[in-house]
Amino acid sequence: MAAVGALNSPAGGVATDFRKPSATGRQMQKERVVLAPWWFLLPALAFYCVSVIGPSVVGVFSAFTNWDGFSRQSHFVGLKNFFHILSDPSAAAAFRQTLILAVAVTVLQNVVGLLLALGVNSGVRSHRPLRVILFAPAVVAPVMVAYLWKYILAPDGALDSILALVAPASWQLNWLGSTDLALWCVVAVIVWQMSGLSMVIFLAGLEGISKEVLEAADLDGAGAFRKFFSVTLPMLRPAVMVTTTLTLIGGLKQFDTVWAMTSGGPADSTQTLSTVIFQNAFSFGYFSYSIAIAVVLTVLASPISWLQYRLAHRERDE
Amino acid sequence: MKRYTWRIGVIEIVMLAVSLVFIVPVYVLVNLSIRRLGDPLSPLVPTLHATWENYARAWTEGRLGWALINSAMVTGASVVLLIGISSLAAYVLARVASGWSRLAYIFLIVGLLIPIQLGFIPLYRMFLSLHLLSLWALVIFYAGLQVPFSVFLYAAFIRALPRDYEEAAALDGCGPLRAFWSVVFPLLSPVTASIAIINVIVIWNDFMTPLLYLSGGRQQTVPVAVFGFVGQYTSQWSVVFAALVIGMAPVLALFFALQGRVMKGFTAGVKG
Numbered sequence: 370m371a372a373v374g375a376l377n378s379p380a381g382g383v384a385t386d387f388r389k390p391s392a393t394g395r396q397m398q399k400e401r402v403v404l405a406p407w408w409f410l411l412p413a414l415a416f417y418c419v420s421v422i423g424p425s426v427v428g429v430f431s432a433f434t435n436w437d438g439f440s441r442q443s444h445f446v447g448l449k450n451f452f453h454i455l456s457d458p459s460a461a462a463a464f465r466q467t468l469i470l471a472v473a474v475t476v477l478q479n480v481v482g483l484l485l486a487l488g489v490n491s492g493v494r495s496h497r498p499l500r501v502i503l504f505a506p507a508v509v510a511p512v513m514v515a516y517l518w519k520y521i522l523a524p525d526g527a528l529d530s531i532l533a534l535v536a537p538a539s540w541q542l543n544w545l546g547s548t549d550l551a552l553w554c555v556v557a558v559i560v561w562q563m564s565g566l567s568m569v570i571f572l573a574g575l576e577g578i579s580k581e582v583l584e585a586a587d588l589d590g591a592g593a594f595r596k597f598f599s600v601t602l603p604m605l606r607p608a609v610m611v612t613t614t615l616t617l618i619g620g621l622k623q624f625d626t627v628w629a630m631t632s633g634g635p636a637d638s639t640q641t642l643s644t645v646i647f648q649n650a651f652s653f654g655y656f657s658y659s660i661a662i663a664v665v666l667t668v669l670a671s672p673i674s675w676l677q678y679r680l681a682h683r684e685r686d687e
Numbered sequence: 688m689k690r691y692t693w694r695i696g697v698i699e700i701v702m703l704a705v706s707l708v709f710i711v712p713v714y715v716l717v718n719l720s721i722r723r724l725g726d727p728l729s730p731l732v733p734t735l736h737a738t739w740e741n742y743a744r745a746w747t748e749g750r751l752g753w754a755l756i757n758s759a760m761v762t763g764a765s766v767v768l769l770i771g772i773s774s775l776a777a778y779v780l781a782r783v784a785s786g787w788s789r790l791a792y793i794f795l796i797v798g799l800l801i802p803i804q805l806g807f808i809p810l811y812r813m814f815l816s817l818h819l820l821s822l823w824a825l826v827i828f829y830a831g832l833q834v835p836f837s838v839f840l841y842a843a844f845i846r847a848l849p850r851d852y853e854e855a856a857a858l859d860g861c862g863p864l865r866a867f868w869s870v871v872f873p874l875l876s877p878v879t880a881s882i883a884i885i886n887v888i889v890i891w892n893d894f895m896t897p898l899l900y901l902s903g904g905r906q907q908t909v910p911v912a913v914f915g916f917v918g919q920y921t922s923q924w925s926v927v928f929a930a931l932v933i934g935m936a937p938v939l940a941l942f943f944a945l946q947g948r949v950m951k952g953f954t955a956g957v958k959g
Binding site for chain 2: 404405406407409410412413414416417418419420421422423424425426427428429431485488489491492493494495499500501502503504505506507508509510511512513516517518520521523526527530531561566569570573611612615621622624625628629642643646647650651656659660663664666667670671674675677678681
């Protein structure tokens with residue numbers, strides 16, 4: 370700590386140099402500590418504790434109580450809230466649909482994103498405008514995209530009026546009003562909006578594949594498919610892992626698109642964990658119960674987030 | 688550069704067809720937003736007699752002017768705050784190798800694993816009981832929420848940065864804050880740009896938090912204002928679409944102005 374004071378004074382650095390002329394290595398070490406004092410951390414830690422750690426700790430505790438969100442008193446009820454999840458049909462539906470949605474979005478968004486990236490990267494002249502157009506939906510608020518598609522999919526909406534021109538009348542469906550179709554419509558809208566993001570990540574991965582390897586494959590007489598599966602795809606593995614974890618987490622937490630398109634309906638057929646959390650807390654007033662569902666969501670999503678962090682970390686080190 | 692073969696020509700045609708899947712919905716959006724209410728034409732037929740009335744109604748009845756100001760304020764304040772606190776914290780975490788620094792880093796990174804749904808309701812209660820539920824609550828919330836991600840990106844960048852400049856600054860007798868601000872921070876500008884872009888888009892587009900934390904009226908951000916507005920006008924899609932165009936315009940304008948930068952920012956952001 371003495372060094373802190375010394376360095377704060379104008380001639381501090383020089384003064385310490387005179388004191389320990391032989392221990393340059395250690396001196397450097399000390400100076401680094403001084404340049405980055407511990408209190409630089411405080412503002413970030415304060416905001417982080419107030420908005421993330423504190424509330425999350427309170428949350429985990431209150432999941433084991435019967436807190437209604439308003440009264441000062443609450444009692445410890447053990448695992449009651451968690452058992453209630455098992456007997457709550459809309460939570461069970463939300464759980465199942467969240468998994469379906471997360472997996473479906475992950476698979477489709479990756480496949481579509483990869484195909485788009487390969488197309489854009491294939492030497493087409495329009496690759497620049499294509500990249501911009503395909504990525505643009507990803508920067509818009511999901512709520513807005515959801516409303517655009519809500520209209521397109523509405524009865525007598527744009528899709529039905531286009532289908533009326535090219536297909537038999539039986540193709541015009543009540544897309545969002547059907548318990549069988551609504552969830553898949555939501556999946557399709559998310560994929561439509563976010564494939565561009567996966568595409569951009571894949572494009573960055575494709576840039577990293579050296580031309581020599583691909584030319585060597587050419588010389589060995591490999592066809593386009595062989596080249597893709599034996600060279601391109603294995604080398605894209607890091608990009609695949611990144612977009613897979615990203616979309617899985619996003620899918621598990623999905624709220625905006627669902628809430629704007631269907632609010633969980635019809636008949637709970639598009640409820641996700643996030644929408645039932647929101648409804649239980651703010652429509653029904655079951656605070657501790659909704660937080661218990663949030664704990665379940667955390668348990669599902671955290672390992673994948675951890676994997677994503679590890680992947681990002683490893684890439685940095687390489 | 689590859690030769691332009693007939694195969695690439697076929698791919699080009701296919702890709703342009705695919706891009707229609709992205710262009711047509713946006714065309715329908717703009718096309719209907721300038722159409723008079725009750726016009727029965729197909730959404731694909733160009734609107735010849737355009738009207739601005741839908742925009743006028745969306746603007747005044749949806750209070751979109753206020754919403755845009757609020758969103759800009761919340762986003763701007765959050766991102767500036769976030770960049771300040773995260774770069775400072777990341778600098779310590781990247782430069783100090785001792786135990787407490789590592790512990791603090793792990794403590795912050797844990798935040799990447801916690802979904803906001805967990806703390807979201809207790810935090811709402813806290814702001815409510817402190818009578819802080821306002822745009823400022825959002826700024827505090829976003830600044831804290833995005834710290835782990837921003838610190839992570841900053842720390843990774845700073846670790847790869849040579850220390851020579853900072854040490855020279857220290858020898859010149861700068862205080863730590865001054866040395867950081869005038870020597871280190873300018874060197875971080877590439878990663879600052881990525882962090883700023885991602886956070887601007889994430890915060891501007893956020894829906895769940897302001898839906899809950901803001902009471903309505905003038906206190907709304909753009910996504911929430913549009914949400915409330917659509918609830919009232921579901922049968923009048925032309926007016927709704929005008930609101931959507933207004934709501935989408937700022938972020939799309941930002942994207943088109945900075946295209947490559949934004950896409951690079953996102954790639955850097957997800958890869959760490």
